Amino acid sequence: MGYIFEIFELRHLIFLICGLLTGIIVGALPGLTPTMGVALTIPFTFSLGPTEGLILLGGIYCGSVYGGSIPAILFNVPGAPASVATTFDGYPMAQNGQGRKALELTTIASVIGGLAGMFLLLFFAPIFADVSLQFGPAQSFWIAIFGITVIAAISEGSITKNLIGGCFGIGLSFVGIHTVTGTARFTFGVEGLVGGFHIVAVLIGLFAFPQALRLIELLPYKPSRPDAACNLKKSTIKESFKDILTKPKSVLIGSGLGSFIGMIPGAGGNIASILAYNEVKRFSKHKHSFGKGEKHGIIASESANNAMVGGSLIPLLTLGIPGSPTAAIFLGGLLIHGIWPGRNLFIDHADVAYTFLYSMVAAQVLLLFLGLALIKYVTKLSRIPSIMMAPIIVSFSIIGAYTTQNSVFDIYTVVIIGLLMFIMQKYAFSPAPVALGFILGGIAEEGLLLGMQVGAANGQTIGYFFSGAWNITLVVLIVATVSAAVFQGINHKRPLRKNATxxxxxxxxxxxxxxxxxxxxxxxxxxxxxxxxxxxxxxxxxxxxxxxxxxxxxxxxxxxxxxIGKKASVISRRAVPLLILVVTVSMLIDIIGFYTQVIIFMLSIPLYAYWKNWYRSNPLWIGLVTVLFTLFLYLMFTVIFQVPFPSII
Structure with missing residues (x-):
């Protein structure tokens, strides 16, 4: 009980609230992932005690996972990799005028999932740590394959096109240093490809950059506030609680899967949210409503990726094995303060360990109040005109790509992949399958190769992948998922074939x-x-x-x-000059400098729209917003985070 009371000490509450608010901001900015937020904060904990330092890092971890849902819902731009599944129904809800409702459901589901993961961490950590050790290469391989097959089930549109997109994503994961042999492959002599494509750059290129190009393309044809309807339909917190608690199947599935997947080293919230979304859709009576603004899709996704936080800390604190990339950064934070994870952690450093664990429970409770209080103000972001939102998204896309590794090549990755995805969407391709293929491709290959080596050592290479309860269960789930997706696709296409000419x-x-x-x-x-x-x-x-x-x-x-879906949408010729400008200037960052690039975007897009009479606004107001936004970026990333952006030589 003494450790519980320590949470309510003023200094601990201050660090926890600061961590949560910082995490929400980091998660809400496209490209700034939870891993990056925790990594950037570790240097600030050097002068703090181990308890305060871990509370701050834990608050950022929880807040950033939740914060990633905000741009996913309002702008179809996942703020973190774990928020990809939230875009499937969150953005359609926002377009239908239910942005506030979606954010309320996200906040409540995130807190419930987070509490589930934290309670498992608090009371059953040693037991579940032993379970996670039963997952070897074969099980990791089948989980990855299961996630890939989910592509066919959860994505809208043609099943074959979704799987083709998944193959493209898997192909991207093959580029660079091979994780097992250490050999570089498919680099074609390009030095930047040796390290492979970074997940943050790929996700920004698939989701954020094409969204900015779409906003620019639509400027001549619709009002410059495409998402202003987010606040048209009112919602009450009481109704949102009722939606979740009266039909708890979605939140239970999401919390359970999220906690379980989080314990498996290397899996992370990406797989957890996708699998939870798939399972909720599988057992739903309204499968066709998913992808069109189904609230239970949001509930499943957000409860899963937040439950993953507690699950990922179970193997970290009990075995020293991080369950996610962010948990791996946490391991560094522990070691910096001279704390070694393992069973003795709760004996030698009981005061630090238990105070930290209880603070994570308190973080979820505080997140509920903070999240619900911020919704009123967050939804107003949807009122930002497209002429301003498009350059802002492009600027944050470039920031998120560059700050990951301080590499200009990552910016080139964003621009090229983003442009290709923008064109592919004209042919009814979805970015979600490509993202899933990229995320899971490396996990599947590593599990396959290591499993082959283990199986060969035991004299049964193939049998190793099909023996054991976990392997058989996962194979059955894979077969069931593929069969259900194919059957559903056939039934869905049947009416179209009758009308085909x-x-x-x-x-x-x-x-x-x-x-x-x-x-x-x-x-x-x-x-x-x-x-x-x-x-x-x-x-x-x-x-x-x-x-x-x-x-x-x-x-x-x-x-x-x-x-039947054979004609691709034609890119608007009226917006082509702006699209060419955005792509060209983005590729010239190493020459013109980052902040010059931001100013060009913030001025050229609105002024071009003003010149073409697409949007009437005071040019002085445009200039003032440009100055203020550039100043904000400078203070945030150059003064505070000290990111060495390219500048004019």
């Missing part, structure tokens, strides 16, 4: 050209990498074979059907 061969040929090209390139790539070592080529070749099969399926569909 057969077009002329002249109309069909252009539609199948991309799939012919993809098929040919898949065969060429498969042959080109056949000379590599088995460890380097086995999963890439499997991915290429799957890509070839899916491309052939799409080719057949295009031949048999016409007029």
């Amino acid at each position: 057969v077009g002329t061969a002249k109309r069909r040929i252009p539609a199948i050209i991309p799939w012919i090209v993809t098929s040919v390139l898949s065969v060429i790539a498969f042959s080109a990498i056949s000379k590599l070592e088995l460890e380097l080529k086995i999963l890439p070749q499997i991915t290429l074979l799957l890509l070839l099969l899916l491309s052939l399926i799409e080719m057949v569909k295009n031949v048999r059907q016409t007029g």
Whole structure:
């Protein structure tokens, strides 16, 4: 009880509240992940005691995971990798005028999931730590495959296109140093590719940058406040509590899966939120409403990624094995203060350990009040005109990409992937499958190769992956997920086929050209990498074979059907000059400097819209906002975080 009362000491409460508020801000800024927030804060804890330092880091961890949902809901830009699943239904709810409702559900579900994870950490840490040790390479491989197959089930649109997007994402994960052999592959002589694509840069390129380009493209055709409807429909906190507590299935599934996945080293909130979303959709009676503003999709996703926080700390504190990248940073924070994790942690440093654990429980309670209090002000962000929101998103995209590794190559990654994703969305491709493929591809390959080595040592390479209760359970889940997705897709497409009209061969040929090209390139790539070592080529070749099969399926569909989603949206010619300007200036950051780039974006987009009569505003007001925003970025990232941005030579 003495440790509980320590939480209520003024200094501990101050550090906890400061950590939560800082974390919410970090999570709400696209590109600034929980891992980055904790890592950037560690130097500030050097002068603090171990208890205060860990409370501050823990508050930032909890706050940033929750904060990532804010831009995911309001702008379709996940503030953290774990918030990807929140965009599926959060942004549609915001577009339907239920932005406040979505944020209320997110806050309540996050707190419930966070409390579930923390209570498991507090009372059952040693037991669940032993369970997590039962997960070896084979289990990690099947969990990753399970996550990849979920692509077909959770994403809207064509199942084959979703899986093709997943293959593209997996292909991106193969670039760089191989995690098992240490050999660089698929770098094509480009030095920047040796380290591979960074997850933050890829996610920003898939979600944030294309969203900014879409806002720019729509400037000539709609009012400059595309999301202003977020506040049209009122909501009460009492109703939101009732939605969650009267039908607790979603929050229970999310909290349980989030805590469990969090304990598995390397999995993290990315997999937890996606799997929770899939399972809630699987057991829902309204499957077709998911992806269109289904509140239970938000509840599942947010309860899972916040429950993961407590789950990821279980193997860290009891075994010294971090369950997520952010937990790995936490390990560094412990070691800096001379604290070694393990079973003796709760004996040798009981005062620090238990005070920290109880502070994490208190953090969830405080997060409920802080989150609900901030919703009134956060929803007003949706009123920012598109002429200002577009350059702001681009600026934060570049900041988030660069600050991860202080690498200009990451900015190039964002721009190129973002432009490609912007074009692919015209052909009904979703960024979510690509993101999932990239996140899970490396985990799947590492689990496969290590599992093959362990199985070979035991004399049963294949049998190792299909023996044991966990392996069999995961394989059954994978088969069930794929079967359900295919069956659902067939039933969904059946009415469309009845209404399909057969077009002329002249109309069909252009539609199948991309799939012919993809098929040919898949065969060429498969042959080109056949000379590599088995460890380097086995999963890439499997991915290429799957890509070839899916491309052939799409080719057949295009031949048999016409007029069903075959026409891609044409990019607005009126917005092309601005799109070219944004892409070009973004690629020139190493020459013109970061802050010059920000000023160009903040001035050129609004003034061009003003010149074209797309939006009427006082140019002096535009200049004032530009100065204030640039000053804010300078104080935040140059003065406080001291990020060495490129500058004009």
